[in-house]
Amino acid sequence: MPLEALSSLLLAAADAHAAGAVPIVLLALAFAIVGAKLAGELVERLGQPAVLGELLFGVLVGNLALFGGPDLRHLAASETLTVLAELGAVLLLFHVGLESSPAEMLRVGARAGIVAVVGVVTPMLLGFGVGALLRPDDSWMVHAFLGAMLSATSVGITARVLKDTDTLRTQFARIILGAAVIDDVLGLVVLAVISGVITAAATGTTLSIAAVAVILLKAVAFLVGALAIGSLISPRLFRGALALQSRGVVLALSLGLCFALSYVALLAGLAPIVGAFAAGLVLEEVHFERHRERGEPPLHESLEPLIALLVPVFFVRMGMLVDLQSFATLSVLGFAVLLTLAAMVGKLACGFVAPEGVSRLTLGLGMMPRGEVGLIFAAIGSQLVLAGRPVIDASAYAAAIFMVMATTMLTPPLMLWSIKRSAAARPIAG
């Protein structure tokens, strides 16, 4: 059977050429980049931010099976596309961090801290209330976990809207970004405490304060260490790098620092984007002005094409993870809507501690999206068991996804509207 032998041989050759995931990644990247750009253009013409178009394009692609198309959602779970999406988020937050400095962040530090605490405590209380109201038979610990699920801000969406509206250097942007970083730390502690309490209850033991302190210490040590050491080292590093002759030294060293700090953040139990943001903060473009004199483009310009390739992968993938079918039953939908309202109102409460001259609404809206962090909390909750049942059951999980989806989708148009509205009312602070 020469033809059969040959076709199996060709398959082997194609496989070898293909190195496993290469073909599907090439195809997915081609579709994601072009589709995201066209969808972004479409919604921009409707006066909406491009990122909403990318998310909706992802939802469409991920739910093609509902319209008789192929089921493509499993693509979003592929290891390589997950990593490419995460690299996109890392580069986006690195870019956002570049627009600010540790000194500027410290200036808004106290205020960002207050905003973060309000943005963690209020949604927790409201989420607890929704749980107690709709699921009175469950333990208070389940209600507390539902509340904890609403606590952590996911800053990717907001960062993108701030970048697209050119408002990264405003006071409210710095407060939101600072609060979101503190939020990530607080969210981690809340998750650790409530999960620890549930695990302890299930095994009949208690959670030690020392264990909680270790989590908090690791996260704070990372933030303080990265900012302090980074600020000290990076000027020397880039001055030393001037001795190197080849082009692209600044880009290589900067990306190296960005990826390295993202990795260290993971070791400290934080999201990699927190490390990338810290790396962006400590890098000051002024340190490599001499490289620019050689005719190399400034760092933030070099990052643009990387962001153009990888960031749409992040947002399209996030949209693809949405399963429209999980909202088919009315009781799930009711629970989901109430939980989402709690999540939104809880973060809008941050607006009440906004300083003079900052729009309360814009600040609150900026804290609203939950993104992947909410999904991570839900996934951990679905693996915790209390009284023989998962803490986050199937309908609570669907509600969590609805909450993440709604806060993620609503934030870009609402923020755009709110930023334009307050810009019309008064000039934006430099």
Add this chain to the structure above:
Amino acid sequence: MPLEALSSLLLAAADAHAAGAVPIVLLALAFAIVGAKLAGELVERLGQPAVLGELLFGVLVGNLALFGGPDLRHLAASETLTVLAELGAVLLLFHVGLESSPAEMLRVGARAGIVAVVGVVTPMLLGFGVGALLRPDDSWMVHAFLGAMLSATSVGITARVLKDTDTLRTQFARIILGAAVIDDVLGLVVLAVISGVITAAATGTTLSIAAVAVILLKAVAFLVGALAIGSLISPRLFRGALALQSRGVVLALSLGLCFALSYVALLAGLAPIVGAFAAGLVLEEVHFERHRERGEPPLHESLEPLIALLVPVFFVRMGMLVDLQSFATLSVLGFAVLLTLAAMVGKLACGFVAPEGVSRLTLGLGMMPRGEVGLIFAAIGSQLVLAGRPVIDASAYAAAIFMVMATTMLTPPLMLWSIKRSAAARPIAG
């Protein structure tokens, strides 16, 4: 045990944050980018091309275990890093293709075809001879497979040297690149025929001419189709894209075309880089001059940061795949050296059909590297069985790796030297 429960919980949180391969990819990218840049700088100071430094850095990292360090070679086999490396190669060849046009390639087409045929036939004959000399007991089919293994040029290394020496727009560069593309097609046919003959012999059947014709037709149809349709469509496409308002439309559409054609090339049984090269050829920067008038950077500049991030991953990974230990025995080394000489002399023979005004040595050297294609042939040969033994046994496999490594490592310094030498002798043709 609260601390134990907590640490397992933290691991779960880190895992969820980490999404499997993310931490290791972040760490590997940080090391690869910075290490490649420093190693490249080091060898450039010694008058060698940067790519040699990246390859040697990879060899060092991949063989740390020999010096008592950790074994990192398995990293090179990780799915995500393999895909990132392949994306690097795809973007490099896309960039290289941009520097030329189908018309310019057609002008050197006949000559490139002759060069390609010489570059396939001569190494095959020499490889057959080495097999017949050192392994007289093996079948002539094994000797033929050894020869076939030496046939296909891997153009990544040469493309990089041409790019780094700013000679992409010279006549010899176009001949080398055209010949390498034709070579990929011829190599595919040779591999299919010889493997088909061996499989047929093992099963007692014969290979039909029709089956071989199908392989050849698919590959030629891809090349002709991609160039013809692409040249027709791309001006219209980018003129139409002018209607879009958002920034980065040209970059998004160009990357989309690049990835899509790379995917179609895979379907036709060719390497994805052949598709990327074709995509670069059909795109002419003049078609999006109007986008540039809006203040967007030219496409080849936007590609530079993507190349800076991903191309070092390709070359460092290629170095990491080299296992220095496999050359420990003298008989393997002797076989390897002879096979390498056959591979080198066979491709240098291309120089004899160089046109007037083109350095024979530079042309021959440019065809010399085998890269991954040689390894793919060896891997397929190791799975073919003849008379109960693999066609490519362990020592032949080690020799193939040595051949790939030597041609890959020797090409950059030799080409650089040869280009400088002929540039000193006469001006380079525009």
